[in-house]
Structure formats: C-alpha cells, structure tokens
Amino acid sequence: MATAPLPDAPARASRVNPWVLGAGLAVVVPLLAVLVLNLGRDPHSIRSPLVGRAAPAFSLAPVGGGAPVSLASLRGRPVVINFWATWCVPCFEEHAALTASARTFGDVQFLGVVYEDDEARTKAFLADRGSSYPALLDPDGRTAIAYGVFGVPETFFIDGAGRIAEKFVGPLNRATIASLIAKAKGGGP
Amino acid sequence: MIPMLGRALVLLALLAASGGALVGFATGARPTALGWLWARRLAYAFAAFMALANLLMEYALLSHDFSVSYVAHVGSRSVPTWVSMVSLWSSLEGSILFWGLVMGVYVAVATRQNRDKHPEYMPYAVGVWLACGAFFSFLLAGPAQPFATVPGPPLDGPGPNALLQNHFLMVIHPPFLYSGYVGMTIPFGLACAALLVGRLGHDFIRPLRNFLLLPWIFLTVAIVLGGWWAYEVLGWGGYWAWDPVENASFLPWLTATAALHSALLVERKGVLKAWTVTLVIGTYLLTILGTFMTRSGVFNSVHSFTQSAIGPTILVFLAAALIFAVVLLTLRVNALAPEGRLETGPSRDVVFLVQNLLFVLFTFTVLLGTVFPLVVEAARGVQMSVGRPYFDRMSVPIGVCLLFVMGVGPALPWGRATGRQLRSALLPPLFTAAALAVLGFVLGVRNPWTLLALFFGGFTAQVTVSELLLPVRQRMRSHGESFLEAFGQARQRGQRRFGAYIVHAGALLAIVAIAVSSTMGTSKEIQLRQGESTTLGAYSLTFVNAERVSEPHRESVLARMDVSKNGRPIGSLYPRMNQYESQREPIGTPAVRTSLTEDLYLSIHNIDPGNRTVGLLVLVNPMVGWIWIATAIMALGGLLALMPAWRGARVPVTERARVATASPEGSS
Numbered sequence: 039m040a041t042a043p044l045p046d047a048p049a050r051a052s053r054v055n056p057w058v059l060g061a062g063l064a065v066v067v068p069l070l071a072v073l074v075l076n077l078g079r080d081p082h083s084i085r086s087p088l089v090g091r092a093a094p095a096f097s098l099a100p101v102g103g104g105a106p107v108s109l110a111s112l113r114g115r116p117v118v119i120n121f122w123a124t125w126c127v128p129c130f131e132e133h134a135a136l137t138a139s140a141r142t143f144g145d146v147q148f149l150g151v152v153y154e155d156d157e158a159r160t161k162a163f164l165a166d167r168g169s170s171y172p173a174l175l176d177p178d179g180r181t182a183i184a185y186g187v188f189g190v191p192e193t194f195f196i197d198g199a200g201r202i203a204e205k206f207v208g209p210l211n212r213a214t215i216a217s218l219i220a221k222a223k224g225g226g227p
Numbered sequence: 228m229i230p231m232l233g234r235a236l237v238l239l240a241l242l243a244a245s246g247g248a249l250v251g252f253a254t255g256a257r258p259t260a261l262g263w264l265w266a267r268r269l270a271y272a273f274a275a276f277m278a279l280a281n282l283l284m285e286y287a288l289l290s291h292d293f294s295v296s297y298v299a300h301v302g303s304r305s306v307p308t309w310v311s312m313v314s315l316w317s318s319l320e321g322s323i324l325f326w327g328l329v330m331g332v333y334v335a336v337a338t339r340q341n342r343d344k345h346p347e348y349m350p351y352a353v354g355v356w357l358a359c360g361a362f363f364s365f366l367l368a369g370p371a372q373p374f375a376t377v378p379g380p381p382l383d384g385p386g387p388n389a390l391l392q393n394h395f396l397m398v399i400h401p402p403f404l405y406s407g408y409v410g411m412t413i414p415f416g417l418a419c420a421a422l423l424v425g426r427l428g429h430d431f432i433r434p435l436r437n438f439l440l441l442p443w444i445f446l447t448v449a450i451v452l453g454g455w456w457a458y459e460v461l462g463w464g465g466y467w468a469w470d471p472v473e474n475a476s477f478l479p480w481l482t483a484t485a486a487l488h489s490a491l492l493v494e495r496k497g498v499l500k501a502w503t504v505t506l507v508i509g510t511y512l513l514t515i516l517g518t519f520m521t522r523s524g525v526f527n528s529v530h531s532f533t534q535s536a537i538g539p540t541i542l543v544f545l546a547a548a549l550i551f552a553v554v555l556l557t558l559r560v561n562a563l564a565p566e567g568r569l570e571t572g573p574s575r576d577v578v579f580l581v582q583n584l585l586f587v588l589f590t591f592t593v594l595l596g597t598v599f600p601l602v603v604e605a606a607r608g609v610q611m612s613v614g615r616p617y618f619d620r621m622s623v624p625i626g627v628c629l630l631f632v633m634g635v636g637p638a639l640p641w642g643r644a645t646g647r648q649l650r651s652a653l654l655p656p657l658f659t660a661a662a663l664a665v666l667g668f669v670l671g672v673r674n675p676w677t678l679l680a681l682f683f684g685g686f687t688a689q690v691t692v693s694e695l696l697l698p699v700r701q702r703m704r705s706h707g708e709s710f711l712e713a714f715g716q717a718r719q720r721g722q723r724r725f726g727a728y729i730v731h732a733g734a735l736l737a738i739v740a741i742a743v744s745s746t747m748g749t750s751k752e753i754q755l756r757q758g759e760s761t762t763l764g765a766y767s768l769t770f771v772n773a774e775r776v777s778e779p780h781r782e783s784v785l786a787r788m789d790v791s792k793n794g795r796p797i798g799s800l801y802p803r804m805n806q807y808e809s810q811r812e813p814i815g816t817p818a819v820r821t822s823l824t825e826d827l828y829l830s831i832h833n834i835d836p837g838n839r840t841v842g843l844l845v846l847v848n849p850m851v852g853w854i855w856i857a858t859a860i861m862a863l864g865g866l867l868a869l870m871p872a873w874r875g876a877r878v879p880v881t882e883r884a885r886v887a888t889a890s891p892e893g894s895s
Binding site for chain 1: 516519539542549552557560598604
C-alpha cells in the first residue's frame, strides 16, 4: 500500500504565512524566555527583607554559663549567626561543617543561637559532638523573632559594619560557608 | 541483574522509538510499503519494550530488590503489597517509566487501528509519536534513570511518599492524569501529519476527533479526581486552589475541549481546519508545559514532592516542540484551505466560534496568571504570587458565558436562523432559566454571579434535555414507538450526538454545583474540650473523645465527633491526624459526610489526646457531591460518543471493505 501516487496529491502550497509566524513567535519567545530565566529559581526560598539592613541587636547568655555575648561588642569583624536546635535533623548534618569552619576562619566570630530547645539537651548535644564556638540561649525566642526565623537551621552572615550580608536557609556545607563569609567580608561573589 | 536488564529495555525502547521516528518521516515523505511496515513494527516494538520495562519494575518493587535505584528510593518492606504496586508512579523516575507504558499502549493502539487506513498521513503520524516517545525514553536512559544500580543495596527502603499511602484517590489520580496527558500525543501526531501532508480530509478528521476525545475523557476525570483528593485529604475544605500544578492539567483540557468542538465544524462544513489543527497542537504543547511546571520546581506549588532536576531537559524538549510547531504551522497552514464558508448571522456556527474564542481566552487568562510571578521575578527580581482573587474574578464571568453558550448553541439551527426560529428556540428555555433562578433566590442565593449561573444553567438544562429527547419524540411520532423503544433506537442511531449532550448535561451540572458550593458554604473554626459541643447551621457536633490507632505504616489520632442534624443523631464522624514514619509533618484526613444536598466537612487543626482538646475546622458545603456525579456523567457521555468509532475499528476487515465501498469514511 501507499506505493501508488495518490490520485489527488495535495497542493504543495508551502507559502509562508506571516500572521501565523508573528503570532506564534509572540507567544513562544516570551514564554520560553521567562521559563529559561527562571530555571534556577527556587520559589520556596523567600528572600529575607533583612538582607542589607543592620542586624538586630541582642545580648544572650551562652550555654554552660558565662558573660552574655552582645552583637554590638563584635562590631568590626564578620559574624556568622546560626539558629539551630538539637531536635533538627539538618542541624546535625551541618554541625561538623560549622565547627570546622569556625576553626579555619579565625577572624570570623561564629555564634549559635539555640531555637526552641532546652539547655540540658543542648549541653549534652555539644558534649557529644564537639563545639568550637559559643551556643547562646534565646529562652523566649525574641532574637529568633527579630531575625524572622521560621525554621531551623537558618544562618545569617553579618559584615564588619553590623549589616546582614546574606541569609541561608537549610544545612550548610564548608564551601557554601566559605563563599558566604567572603561575601560578608566584601570580597564578592 | 534487574538493573542491567531494565537499562537494556529502556535503551531498546529508545532505539525503536528513534529508528521508528526516522522511518516514519522518511516513509511520509516518500511512501513505500516496506517503510510503512517497518514504521509499524518499530512502533509496536517501542510499546513492547516499554511494557516489559514496566513489568520488570513492578517485579523489582514487589520482590523488594533494593539494588534497583528506584526501589531503594521508594520501596519498603513494611508497606502493604498494593502500596508496593502503585509505587511505580509515586515518584519521578517511576512515573516517567509509567508514562512510557501509557504512551506505548496509545501508540500501539492508534497504529493498529489505522494500519490500513489513511496511508498518506499515518507514516508521518507514527514518526511524530515515536519522536515524542524517543524523548521520554531518553529521559529514562539518562536524566531520570529508574534502573540505576545501587552498589551494596540497603536492606530496606523508606517507602513511597506518605501522601500516596494516605488516600486511594491519590493512587488512581496519576494513571488517569497520565492517560489524559500522554494521550494528547496521538492527536498531536495526527495534526502534524495533516500539516505535513498539506491536507485535512473529511475522512481524517474522525480519527483526530476520536483520539482527542479519549484522552479528554481521562483528563476530565483526572482533573476532578485531583480536586476530590484535595478536598478529601488536604483539609482546607475546598477542591480547587488555582495552584500552578492544577492549572497545568486544566490548560490542555481547555484547548482540547475547544478543539473537540471546532473539529465538528471541520467535519460538517470543512471550515476552521487550520484553527483546529492549531488547537490540537497547542493542547500537546500545554501538556509538555504542564510537565515542565510540575517537574522543574520553578513554580511555587503545594505539589512540591514531584520536583526534580530534569527541568532543563524538559525545557529543551518544550522549546524544540514549540519551534517545530511554529515552523510547521507557518509553512504549511495555508495548505489547509477551507472547503466551505462559515455562516455569519445568528446560527449555531457562530456560537461555536464564540465558544472556541471563550475557551482560548480562558486558556490565556489561566496561563497568564500562572506564569506572571515568573515574569515579575525575571524582570524586577521581586517575588510575588497570583492568588485566587485574580483567577476567580477572571474565570467566573468566562464560566458563566460558557454556560450560556452551551445552551444557546444547541438551541440554534446550523446555518442562518430566521427571526421566528430564533424566538421559538430561545424563548421556551427562559422558563426553566427563570424557575431555577427564582428557586435559588428563595433558597437564599444572593450572589449575583451564582444567580446568573442558575439562570443560564436552567436555560441550558432545558435546551439539553429537549435536544436529547428530540430524536426520541420524532421517532415516537413517525414510527409510533413507545418512549422506551424510541429512546433506545434514537440512542443507538445517533450515539455520538447523544453522548455529546450527556457530556453537556454533566458539564452544566458541574458549573452550577461549583457556583453554588463556592458561594453558599458556611464554616467555623473552633477549639473544643472533651464533651463540649458546637453547632453550625442545622448540625450539632459533640467531641466525645480522642483515640490513638496504630497501623504498621502509620500512627493516627482520631477525634470521635457525634453529629446530630436538627436535633436527631445521624452518627459519628472521625476526622484524624496521621503520622507516617517517612514524614515529619503529620497529615490530616478530614471526615466528610456527603449527601445530595450538602457535605458536612470536619478537619482537625490540632489534637491533643493528653489534654483532651481538639481544634476543628467545620464546614457545610452545599452541592459539592454533585461535582463528582457531574464528572461521572461527563465521562459516561464521552464514552458513549466514542463507542461507535471503537465498534467501527473492530469490524472485521472483509466487513470493513464492504462498509468502505458504501461510505468513503469507512470508520463508522
């Protein structure tokens, strides 16, 4: 079958239809452009309005006792503030990366702020897994509220002038920590 | 062993599909019997390899072979057997494999049904189908590989997404959706073939229409099943939220519905050929856009469990398909010259055109609202979302207009109507229209759009019923048959028409039910202690106690709520909170008491068995049950309309030759 030429072979009217071309391109080009431009987008990460503004001040007591740590006293050097909890699984994952980075970056002050957790559990967790920077207690969650934290882990990178340079949601690894510290130091990326 | 065998089957499917696509296009350009034979063989081979790969995955899932990456990802020894079986479509790689199976079945059936028909079109069509098949085989071979080998396989896996285990609707919703989505490949291939050949003959519009109707039925059911699932599981009391993923399934439905109607004008009058072909191609492109929207993670949706890294690959395919479509239409659309003329005066023809434009307007409205957040973010870097107010404000007037058009169109004759015809067609239905609107008003409807929907709903109902009964009345008069006899005969003889009006009846019922349920509901949120009661409307609810229930795969807390209506006890409802092993957040299951007039809907916000308190959302939703009934009616009508074509395809060859000499179409 289909070998014999068809009796009424279609008129090969292959004239370009400029209207169809115009209308097609008018729909297709913007649509594709928008989709391509948004390819890397993650709609679930909502940018913090705090980025670029002065970091909210606090003065919190560290786990295990000692003098309260205030943000104002650290002015002049970059600060990394990590909100975390012992009940949070991604916080386990990033704990080693944060501890190691705090040792590597001697000129950066790392601070942990304990989010909705109690001191005894936190102490046991740090004894078990090690620590290289202070963990601060935020008993009524006021500091977390001031920073607009809505889940843990969330980490804020603050520059020497006390402004929030970047906010990161979710577990960090060492490479991300390094690049965000570089940003807080003003070196880009 | 199984991973390697699976990868081999996927590669063979890829080979068959790409080879078949090339053979199909070559044979389309230069027809030979041998080429057509091989195009067919490769199409069947593609289907067979996909089916075998799916069987193999089912075997791996049921035998808990965790050396298969997909099984390690979604399998678990602790879930019931049926959960293991349906895990095939519970996650990305498996669902694309399942997608391949559905595609294989469609391609094989469509090829077989047309193996000795439409010789100039079919090789091109098979070429297009297999080109699409090749893309999905490629996804399975690379970016979304289900058969990767897991070295040192684990002893047990996490089990599929908890949402899949939570409700049976989530088990049957994906197969329906894929059957709708994937099925659109077939009319797409046929439409491309018509363009490539440069002709859309009267005989070819039939398979195009029928293969559009079949996935349309699946898609209709799938959309509503999705809404039903949201209603029964998510616990916010509604069934549709204009979420991007919901819109993704709705967009191709809109264009497919438009195309089903414009195809009728092609068939009857030989007009709107290019328009119909464009709608069919657009429908397929929208399914691919929908796939991208669901899988890429670019859109903000509650359905985030389907996100993956295959977005860029799908985007490349979407871009290629879009460019192919625009180029093909630009070069070939002039070849599809109309054979007739479209009537311009008041006539059914014009109403068809208006209906088509309304559907296209609806499509662009929803598309714009869905991609607008992306436009804004790309242009200004600002995050925003388009919410229900936009969609509701735009879709309500369009929906009401469509309801009106659905009544006016069938009431008018084909060709120009005279003034007397117009009056006798349009005045009597106003009676039911007014009656229904007044009834609604008496029952308390005050929303003007709902009243309008009732008015047009009544109008369309009367037109639909009288059109359904028209041939019956004629037969009773002319043949002297009893009502039942005449009904049976008329149904059999005009089954396509009969089916179409059944679909209309379902659609108008659905629109009215949506209008009433979305504007006439009442709700309240309340915190109850054990033994306390609350009332909403005619219902009175008492929180009796909270119970814990343990099942192998989940722990649940149930609230026993004793319900009475107008003071008479009508039983207990058990809204619950389920905690799955694999999921941190608990998933609620609302308790819904459905009746023909209204649903009582109880959803737990929080429950504390220790404290003996429960936080409840209580809703009374009128007419929601009718949406599900209406959908069943629409699906039934669609199947009725499809049956003559199916029977035609199954007539034995000798019989068909005889029929073919009698009528040039030969298919029915």
